[in-house]
Amino acid sequence: MSKIKRIGILTSGGDCAGLNAAIRAVTHRAIGTYDWEVFGICRATHGLMHRPPEYIQFGLSDTYPLLTLGGTILGTTNKGNPFAYPMPDGSLRDRSEEIIAGYHQMNLDALIGIGGDGSLAILRQLAQQGGINLVAIPKTIDNDLGSTERSVGFDTAVNIATEALDRLHFTAASHSRVMILEVMGRDAGHIALNAGIAGGADIILIPEIAYTIDNVCQAIEQLHQRGRNFALMVVAESVCDETGCKVTQTNRLGQCRLGGIGQYLADTISDCSGAETRVTVLGHVQRGGVPSPLDRVLASAFGVAAVDLIAEGKFDHMVSWYDRDVISVPIAEAIAQYRAVDPDDILVRTARSIGICFGDHAVKLDAARR
Known part of the structure; x- marks a missing residue:
């Protein structure tokens, strides 16, 4: 825990209600409890691909309006797999190393990724390849992500x-x-x-x-x-x-x-x-719209738990809601299990x-x- 000083957070995949509430909770827990710096990365992995990387540094005063705000103030994308990124000439290029380099240029000690199964699979591959200390928060309005009974955005x-x-x-x-x-x-x-x-x-x-x-x-x-x-x-x-x-x-x-x-x-x-x-x-x-009370509560619990996982050095894990409690599961296990009806x-x-x-x-x- 003593080695952690700077953490990043990004939202990836489709937007949903409750994302900003999670960002708010992460910021409060990281700064208020651990005295870390928190950086929000813009437009998901696109922000790390940009030079210089695009980000917002959060302070506690920045979090006031986030609880009831829909969408994501960081922006997001569900296009452009960085391992086969579409270029203007129609070709596909592996741009994963650019994203990894952006993470290290920001001198981040850990990254919190908020996403669904597709986004988290890509983020985990990037983390494994580039030595990124990744922790995940599940979000999907479809509520089909394995290993969690609820995901951010579903209730709204x-x-x-x-x-x-x-x-x-x-x-x-x-x-x-x-x-x-x-x-x-x-x-x-x-x-x-x-x-x-x-x-x-x-x-x-x-x-x-x-x-x-x-x-x-x-x-x-x-x-x-x-x-x-x-x-x-x-x-x-x-x-x-x-x-x-x-x-x-x-x-x-x-x-x-x-x-x-x-x-x-x-x-x-x-x-x-x-x-x-x-x-x-x-x-x-x-x-769209204002997140429901349940999504605000769930996102807040997930945000706090994700920061605590970083403090424990428990990387490559996703926070999960199970039996009225927040637990953690390996990301690989979470994305491997599809939760249909x-x-x-x-x-x-x-x-x-x-x-x-x-x-x-x-x-x-x-x-x-x-």
């Missing part, structure tokens, strides 16, 4: 999706419509599952549970027979169509992105059931028990039950 994303469902209830009932809410979830359905239960969805579709349009239409028809004139559905963006293919959109740069499953479902459900359908795609709204998860069983349909079972129609 669920809150936003739940609020959207709350609002859609009224317009759905007013117009007798099937309202479909498409939420994020690159490979996992955690946001859709949690928001669907909290927001009173009738149907939840997630990539971990196969569905059929016929089963979904039967569920809508059952609601109608029981006297309901509307239905609410939430679907994760990574849900496939009935042929098993991801629904994607390609932009003018040729980049393929998930998106469009909501409209696909609206069209097919309308054809199958005759119901009037409307789609709301939340997209990046789920990443277990089809027998307690929340899936809860949803089924309160009548929510996942589209994987035929619904028994019974007009007498109202």
Whole structure:
């Protein structure tokens, strides 16, 4: 601990709510407890690639507004793998040594990286190659990072999706419509599952549970027979169509992105059931806004724990939330484990028990039950 004087912190990958709260906690713990200097690195590894490196030195007075601030004041990026970095002429170049050199030019003794599985895999490779003392904090709105029950940003994303469902209830009932809410979830359905239960969805579709349009239409028809004139559905963006293919959109740069499953479902459900359908795609709204109290608390606990790991010399580890406590796990273990929704998860069983349909079972129609 006596050898540590200067630490860096960066945010990498997609932004989310709670990142600034983590930066605030790191700064308070490092300066207030250990009397270290804290440097925020701008634009993730791009800031270390720049000459001179781009950074902000934090003082305690700089942290006041960070707790409730969304996004990341340091900036971030989820483009440009430094081991195969795209150059203007179209070629790929290994720029990892430039990043490593930037770390050492700043005379840093340790680095805290806040990221998801992809970002942390890259940061760990850089650390192993360049002798960087790395500690990690997990963040992802998808909550699919292994070895932690919760990641920074997930709770806020669920809150936003739940609020959207709350609002859609009224317009759905007013117009007798099937309202479909498409939420994020690159490979996992955690946001859709949690928001669907909290927001009173009738149907939840997630990539971990196969569905059929016929089963979904039967569920809508059952609601109608029981006297309901509307239905609410939430679907994760990574849900496939009935042929098993991801629904994607390609932009003018040729980049393929998930998106469009909501409209696909609206069209097919309308054809199958005759119901009037409307789609709301939340997209990046789920990443923005003021972090929820839970995300602020989680980020604060993670930030303090990450600094303490540095003080203990426990590098190459990630802080993790487990059984109402913060523990640490090897980064390699954390990124090797992918956390999808277990089809027998307690929340899936809860949803089924309160009548929510996942589209994987035929619904028994019974007009007498109202």
